[in-house]
Amino acid sequence: MTYLETLPIFAEVDVAVVGAGSSGCVAAIAAARAGASVLLIERHGFLGGTSTAVLDTFYGFYTPGAVAKKVVAGVADDVVGGLRALGPVVERPNTFGAGTGVTYHPEHLKVVWERLALDAGVRVLLHATLQDALTTSGAPARVTELVIATKAGLQRVRARAFIDASGDADLCHYAGLGYELAGEHDPAQTLTTTFKMVNVDLLRRKSITKAQINALMAEAAESGRYDLPRREGSDHITPVDHMTATIMTRVPSYDRRDGRVVNATDPEFLSRAEMEGRRQALEYIRFLQDRVPGYERAQLATFGVQIGVRETRRVYGDYRLTREDVLTARQFEDQVGLCGAPIEDHHEGADTQWQYLPEGECAGIPFRTLIVRDAENVLVTGRCFSATHDAHASVRSMAQCMAMGQAAGEAAAIASCGAHGAIRAVDIAALRDRLRLGGAVIEMERARATEAHAG
Numbered sequence: 049m050t051y052l053e054t055l056p057i058f059a060e061v062d063v064a065v066v067g068a069g070s071s072g073c074v075a076a077i078a079a080a081r082a083g084a085s086v087l088l089i090e091r092h093g094f095l096g097g098t099s100t101a102v103l104d105t106f107y108g109f110y111t112p113g114a115v116a117k118k119v120v121a122g123v124a125d126d127v128v129g130g131l132r133a134l135g136p137v138v139e140r141p142n143t144f145g146a147g148t149g150v151t152y153h154p155e156h157l158k159v160v161w162e163r164l165a166l167d168a169g170v171r172v173l174l175h176a177t178l179q180d181a182l183t184t185s186g187a188p189a190r191v192t193e194l195v196i197a198t199k200a201g202l203q204r205v206r207a208r209a210f211i212d213a214s215g216d217a218d219l220c221h222y223a224g225l226g227y228e229l230a231g232e233h234d235p236a237q238t239l240t241t242t243f244k245m246v247n248v249d250l251l252r253r254k255s256i257t258k259a260q261i262n263a264l265m266a267e268a269a270e271s272g273r274y275d276l277p278r279r280e281g282s283d284h285i286t287p288v289d290h291m292t293a294t295i296m297t298r299v300p301s302y303d304r305r306d307g308r309v310v311n312a313t314d315p316e317f318l319s320r321a322e323m324e325g326r327r328q329a330l331e332y333i334r335f336l337q338d339r340v341p342g343y344e345r346a347q348l349a350t351f352g353v354q355i356g357v358r359e360t361r362r363v364y365g366d367y368r369l370t371r372e373d374v375l376t377a378r379q380f381e382d383q384v385g386l387c388g389a390p391i392e393d394h395h396e397g398a399d400t401q402w403q404y405l406p407e408g409e410c411a412g413i414p415f416r417t418l419i420v421r422d423a424e425n426v427l428v429t430g431r432c433f434s435a436t437h438d439a440h441a442s443v444r445s446m447a448q449c450m451a452m453g454q455a456a457g458e459a460a461a462i463a464s465c466g467a468h469g470a471i472r473a474v475d476i477a478a479l480r481d482r483l484r485l486g487g488a489v490i491e492m493e494r495a496r497a498t499e500a501h502a503g
Contacts, residue, residue, distance in 0.1 A: 052195065055195065055203055056203050057204045058204060059087045059171065059206070062084035062207065063079045063084045063085070063209050063460045063464055064087045064089065064194060064207035064209075065089065065210075065213055065457075066089050066194070066210070066218060066219045067097065067218075068089070068090035068096065068213070069099060070099045070127075070449045070450050071430030071450060071452055071453035071456075072088065072211065072429070073096065074123045075211050075213055075429055075453035075456045075457035077123055077165055077168045077170060078453065078454045078455075078461070079460050080168035080169045080457075080461075082457065082461035083461060084461035084464050085169075086168075086170045087173060087205060087207070088170050089176050089194075089196060090173065090175075091176065091177045092353070094158045094162075095165065095172070095174075096157055096158055096161050097215060099154070099157060100157050101352060101353035101354050102353065102354060102355075102356040103293075103352075104152060104153070104293050105151045105293075106150040106445075106447050107149050107150075107389060107446060107447060108120060108147070108387060108388075108389045108446060109150055109447040110147045110388070111405075111409075111410060112388065112390065112404065113147075116147065119386040119387070119388055119447075119495045120385070120386070120451050120488075120489060121487045122451070122486045122489075123453070123486070123487075123488075126164055127160055127164065128150060128152075130160035131157060134153070134160065136287040138150075138151040138287055139151075147389060149284075151285070151286060151287065153288065175198065177197045178194060178195075178218050178219060179195045179202060179222070180222050181194050181210075181219050181223035182194070182195070183224065188420075188421070188423050189223065189224070189225070189423050190468055190469075193206050194219070208425065208468070209461075209463045210426045210460075211429060211456050211457070212363070212420070212426060212429070215357065215431050216357075216361055220361070220426070220428065220432070221313075223426070225421075225422040225426065226363070226364040226421060226422050227362060227364060228361070228364070229309050229313075229361055230301065230309075230311055230359040230361065230362065230437070231301065231302035231309040232309050233437075234437035235437075236302045236360075238298045238301050239299040239301050239321050239325065239355050239356060240299070241325025241329050241355050242293065242295060242352040242356055243293075243348060243350065244286070244291055244292065244348075245283075245333070245336065245346045245347065245348060246290060246291050246347055247345050247347055248342050249290070249341075249343075249344070250292075250342060251342070252341040253283075253343065255342070256341055262279065262280040264335075264339045268335050274331055275328070276328075276332065276335060277297075278296060281295055282295050282296070295356075297325050298328070299321050299355065301321075301357070301359070301360075302317075312355075313361065325351075325355045330348075359440055362433070363420055363421075363432050363433065364422070365416055365417045365418060365428065365433065365434025366416035366434075366472075368434045368435060369417050369433075369434065369439040369443065370436050370439050371438035373411055374387070374439045375403060376406075376411075377405050377406055378412060379412045380416075382415040382480075383413055383414050383415070383490055384415045384418070384479070384483060384488070385412070385448060385452055385454075385455060386413065386448075386495065387442055387445070387448045388405055388410040389443070389448065391404075391438055392441050393438070393441045403438075409492070410492055411442070413452060413455075415455060416434075417434040418433060418434070418452060419471050420471075421434075424468060424469070425463065425468055425470060427459060429453050430444075430452060430453065431449065451488065454488055455483060458482050458483060459474050462479065
């Protein structure tokens with residue numbers, strides 16, 4: 049008997065979901081609503097991932113442009129409805145023209161994710177970290193068990209179908225399934241430590257434009273008195289009176305060590321990045337207080353729980369979404385979601401590059417980008433899905449992650465009823481029908497023209 053065989057079995061379920069970000073939460077909810085027994089495994093003490101630990105705004109619900117079209121719905125609408133039941137939700141134009149953002153209170157969102165998951169029958173396990181994934185031999189491989197670290201020690205989880213929603217493709221990494229490490233071929237997107245300010249005089253802050261605050265930032269950096277690696281950024285209102293949230297800091301997301309790429313999946317690199325992000329945040333706070341109208345009496349309220357990570361590993365799926373697919377708004381026979389968000393490349397340097405889709409159009413998200421190429425019974429969803437660097441920089445928006453999650457959850461529930469949880473045995477037409485019945489938007493004909501409003 050091996051050491052692993054001596055570990056206790058924590059759960060045997062139809063579907064195991066690793067990672068409870070916006071994509072993993074929706075995947076677990078959708079799978080449970082479809083009748084599967086589901087275990088949702090999360091390393092934090094709360095659900096939501098980036099949506100609760102880093103940010104306070106959903107992007108990707110709406111297309112940018114003259115007429116906003118709502119292109120994500122289904123379980124995602126239940127999330128926004130739950131938020132509105134707890135307090136104000138603000139719909140506001142994005143600073144950079146990426147479409148209407150839905151700004152919420154992250155503490156409320158933690159509760160909303162919990163309520164939706166528990167009401168659906170999801171078994172939630174917090175403070176648990178994936179340590180290993182056991183597979184059968186053969187191609188494609190079949191994952192049979194996970195090893196997780198808990199407060200009670202190492203334990204095993206058995207399932208018929210698995211969903212990697214870890215953001216960093218941890219399940220695929222431990223199972224030996226193929227992926228591209230961000231930074232290997234194309235520059236990887238930078239990291240950002242978010243922070244919030246209180247006691248902001250919003251009327252005075254509104255007296256200057258985005259272009260003016262960027263000019264002030266450039267002037268301050270060039271003076272030599274402030275260390276501001278990024279010379280443009282954003283601050284926005286929140287549902288809390290006189291509180292603003294920011295996206296300003298810029299931390300390199302990878303380096304090369306001994307001839308190999310090291311990024312935020314490396315514990316030492318991530319540790320340094322966390323500390324550097326907070327150091328930068330204090331510099332941007334000093335700049336705001338010294339130079340920006342409305343911030344004279346403002347104070348730091350919070351840093352993000354963790355640094356914001358945009359890309360680390362991108363799994364190789366049965367199809368890989370490309371830059372051309374996004375910018376030509378390509379449609380697919382197997383698409384399970386839509387994305388109208390521009391390519392938003394937070395590269396190293398002072399600015400951010402934006403490339404927009406044709407006015408009012410969306411690219412389809414093919415189901416094949418969620419099927420892990422090297423596995424029989426594993427789906428990937430969220431920011432580690434199968435895409436090139438450029439395509440990923442568009443479709444990683446949280447609303448699209450929720451759309452992917454609903455498709456992955458439905459598909460995993462179907463697959464768990466069949467032999468060995470085989471994902472490729474899922475009937476795509478039937479899956480798309482189930483998504484439509486669940487309120488998902490998978491074709492442009494179902495997208496709704498709408499006007500954003502303040503809640």
